[in-house]
Amino acid sequence: MTKKIIFTNGLIDLAQPRLGSKVIFKTDDFFASANRIINPLPAVFKEGLFDKNGKWMDGWESRRKRTKGHDYIILRLGKPGSIKKVNVDTSHFNGNQPAMISIEGTSSSSNKISKLKWKPLLSKKKTKANCHHFFTINSKKEITHIKFNIFPDGGVARLRLFGSISKSNGLKNKKTNLASLLDGASVIACNNEHFGKAENILAPGKAKNMGDGWETRRRRGPGFDWLILNSLDGKEIDKIEISTHHFKGNFPSHCSLQATFIPKSKNFKSIVNSSVKWKYLLKNAKLSSNKLHIFKNNLMKKDKINFIKINIFPDGGISRFRIYGKNV
Incomplete structure (x- = not known):
């Protein structure tokens, strides 16, 4: 057997759009659309490209928060499954990345935000500029919705939720x-x-x-x-x-x-x-x-x-x- 075996262990990105996953709520995406955070392609940087709100960024980016609280998005998974690993990617966000992130999840047949009851999957973790952050999720529960929190604001290029479809x-x-x-x-x-x-x-x-x-x-x-x-x-x-x-x-x-x-x-x-x-x-x-x-x-x-x-x-x-x- 070759030594260069790539083991995926049956894990796939449950957040990818071709499974039907989509962002169903965001507190703010003034600088860059929340939908970009689940783009299956790697994030890119376009030098000198600006839109009407500022520098164009390939990811989700909220405005600078001037009130209490923090920003977050809610993602509905196209296929329910269990999440084992997470990649929070801040590629090209340098000086505008969040200070910390956390992740919550739930299993629900409803898409009404008020009816979703969240349970922690990943506690608050510090984030760095222009970096892939890999975390392990210690839960076997089936998940249908994810709440991705950033503290207090900022930008994240990609969110990958590696797990198994039920x-x-x-x-x-x-x-x-x-x-x-x-x-x-x-x-x-x-x-x-x-x-x-x-x-x-x-x-x-x-x-x-x-x-x-x-x-x-x-x-x-x-x-x-x-x-x-x-x-x-x-x-x-x-x-x-x-x-x-x-x-x-x-x-x-x-x-x-x-x-x-x-x-x-x-x-x-x-x-x-x-x-x-x-x-x-x-x-x-x-x-x-x-x-x-x-x-x-x-x-x-x-x-x-x-x-x-x-x-x-x-x-x-x-x-x-x-x-x-x-x-x-």
């Missing part, structure tokens, strides 16, 4: 895409994602461009690239879709799929190490440029699976992956 119970015994990000599937590890995140292949819809898929660097030595995803528990696999849309001169030559069932395991290193011995769902499948490939599965027809390994040879990019079977 897997859907409404799909039991139904034929479905077992690799849907929206239903709780996630990537746990990959060997490379130099040009595009592995998680992208589980996203809904057709990829917008090459950056909206998984793409590895050009391989200059022996071997191949791979990722491992934790799917919904499934069996009776009858169709597999692999899309190389937008990948025209950088699609893989071919691919293979392996799968297994591992009950309630969180030892991701052992899962990766054992993956070389998993059974094949698909072997040496030829891939073409900018195309949706559909495969009818003839292997592991009766086996139960919840982990899938995608091997691409020797490198390159794929934009979407779907595997249809019965959720059990």
